[in-house]
Amino acid sequence: AALVYRIPSTWSGPKLPWKLLHGGLALGAFVLTVLGLAAVFRFHNSRGTPNMYSLHSWMGLGTVLLFSCQWASGFGAFLLPWAPAWLRQLYKPIHVFFGSAILLLSAASCVSGINEKLFFSLTNGTTDYKLLPAEAVFANTLGILILLF
Template sequence: MAAGWFYLTCLALGSLGSLCVLFTAYWMRYWRGGFAWDGSLLMFNWHPVLMVAGMVVLYGAASLVYRLPQSWVGPKLPWKLLHTGLHLAAFMLTVLGLFAVFHFHNHQNIANLYSLHSWLGITAVFLFACQWALGFAIFLLPWASAWLRSLLKPIHVFFGTSILFLAMASVISGINEKLFFSLKNSTHPYSQLPSEAVFANCTGMLVVLFGLLVLYVLLASSWKRPEPGTQTDRQPLLRDGE
């Protein structure tokens, strides 16, 4: 039963994550004109899609690698590599998303990093870069002692969760900011909830649901990777999946 509920939750996460990216892309394509890579407003449209895909969906998936029961047995190195690789892919998408918005702003002579949305976002990305570098140096490379890893693990876990919170807050504030800018001079302003506003708000709610479900899986004690020597405490989940 425990394993069935876990994999059902994973299926829900995969579906929600896919919907987050698809809804964001559809919003940019249907209401905002599509995509380009030329410094125009269409280049900006890559920014929300890449940030949602990288900082929220792929980042969330990478965070859950050690919750897979298969990672609890056998060598840990392949799971470390998967965890690190998924986070690296998420970071690469994030960098592309930042490049898209900075290049658009510079091309259109728009100021950078003045809004709360941008402050939240750049803080999340900065912490993400530090977190990845620390994780790579301490937990993947073999030089660090078990004592040092044990000392830094709670910090690594705390900042990993905090970055997801910041990414969600940045996405939500970014959706709001984009709607205010796009609809402020429209014949159907944001306050009248035109179809674009309804769709974008629903996209934001999907992001929130995805993030909360990731946090639920991360915090569920029965789904955490057991510490060495306590494997038998978690065996029921493994047996249920056999």
């Protein structure tokens, strides 16, 4: 959703289709995020694992809360017809800034989650992380690709 307005074909012509695509992709991401959070909480509760115990979980929840506010504010300011043009113009740089910040926070949450999962899965005594098993190489490569995005 964040990249929709970076495509050159969006720079001219009517904005409404691009706004709808941007909002729809963001809404789809939000729905998938909520489903993912529900699955994680259900999994933790079924195993007796505490929820919200790590930096990854706090960063992730903070990112989701910011994203929720961003989506609702963007919907109200840019898609509903009642918002005056001056309000849209005033809010646009704030929306762009927080959109970029949320994208960076989501990347940081993903990388910290990969790291957390990797250390949990490699502490079973079969392979040391320092020997860089295939699982570690894959996770590190995935983390680098996320950061490069």
